[in-house]
Amino acid sequence: MTNQEKKQVGISNTRQYTNDVENITFEVNKMAKQAKTLMQQEFRRVLDYITTRKHSARNRAMLFLMFYAGTRVGETSALRIEDAVDIDGNVKREILLKADITKGNVARTIYVSDKLYKELDAYIKVVGVADRKRKLFYSQKKTSDGFSPNTLTQYWHYLFSACGIDNASSHSMRRSFATQISSKGVGIRVLQKLMGHKSAQTTMVYIDASDDMLRKAVELV
Numbered sequence: 001m002t003n004q005e006k007k008q009v010g011i012s013n014t015r016q017y018t019n020d021v022e023n024i025t026f027e028v029n030k031m032a033k034q035a036k037t038l039m040q041q042e043f044r045r046v047l048d049y050i051t052t053r054k055h056s057a058r059n060r061a062m063l064f065l066m067f068y069a070g071t072r073v074g075e076t077s078a079l080r081i082e083d084a085v086d087i088d089g090n091v092k093r094e095i096l097l098k099a100d101i102t103k104g105n106v107a108r109t110i111y112v113s114d115k116l117y118k119e120l121d122a123y124i125k126v127v128g129v130a131d132r133k134r135k136l137f138y139s140q141k142k143t144s145d146g147f148s149p150n151t152l153t154q155y156w157h158y159l160f161s162a163c164g165i166d167n168a169s170s171h172s173m174r175r176s177f178a179t180q181i182s183s184k185g186v187g188i189r190v191l192q193k194l195m196g197h198k199s200a201q202t203t204m205v206y207i208d209a210s211d212d213m214l215r216k217a218v219e220l221v
Helices: 003-032 040-051 056-069 073-078 114-127 149-162 172-183 188-195 200-204 211-218
Strands: 094-097 108-111
Touching: 040 056, 040 149, 056 073, 056 114, 056 172, 073 149, 108 188, 172 188, 188 200
Parallel strands: none
Antiparallel strands: 094 108
16 A cells, blocks of 8 residues: 555544544534433332322333333334234233334334333233224323324423423433443443444443442442
């Protein structure tokens, strides 16, 4: 390779590095303006509030799904009973999110933990599975086919305000999911798959460095 060719390769690599840094910086700044990550005590506060209100089984199930599986508000509102429950009426351990309801139009599987399974199972026992085509999470409006992404977003905004949690939104549970998984030492590639991101860089900006994670980090020295 000639000196001129080496120079061109160096310029190309520098440009690529600069673009990567700019993209990451943009994503970080964008995420900084978005929802906060929920701490466990805040999650419990929301859960306690929900339990004392109407539709508690439904609202607990939605909270657990978004907090423990990282589903987006659009994915959560679009799920139907047949997506989450098998033909015998049992909650599935693996739920396929079809491409037409995901943000990137790429299907992915969410894996149902024991905690999430328990909540979904309790909810299904309340609503039943007679109409498998019906939305998984019903809305109070009789003429509505369940929540829309917009109405569910508004619901979470109202709920967090009622609980006195500032800067939280429907995206908070997804950020919390990513941070929880990361704090357990799970690799970024696994987390990327769980989040349904095309790029690991996008996944990285979802992870919030909590005080607990910082304390554990210094103990490694």
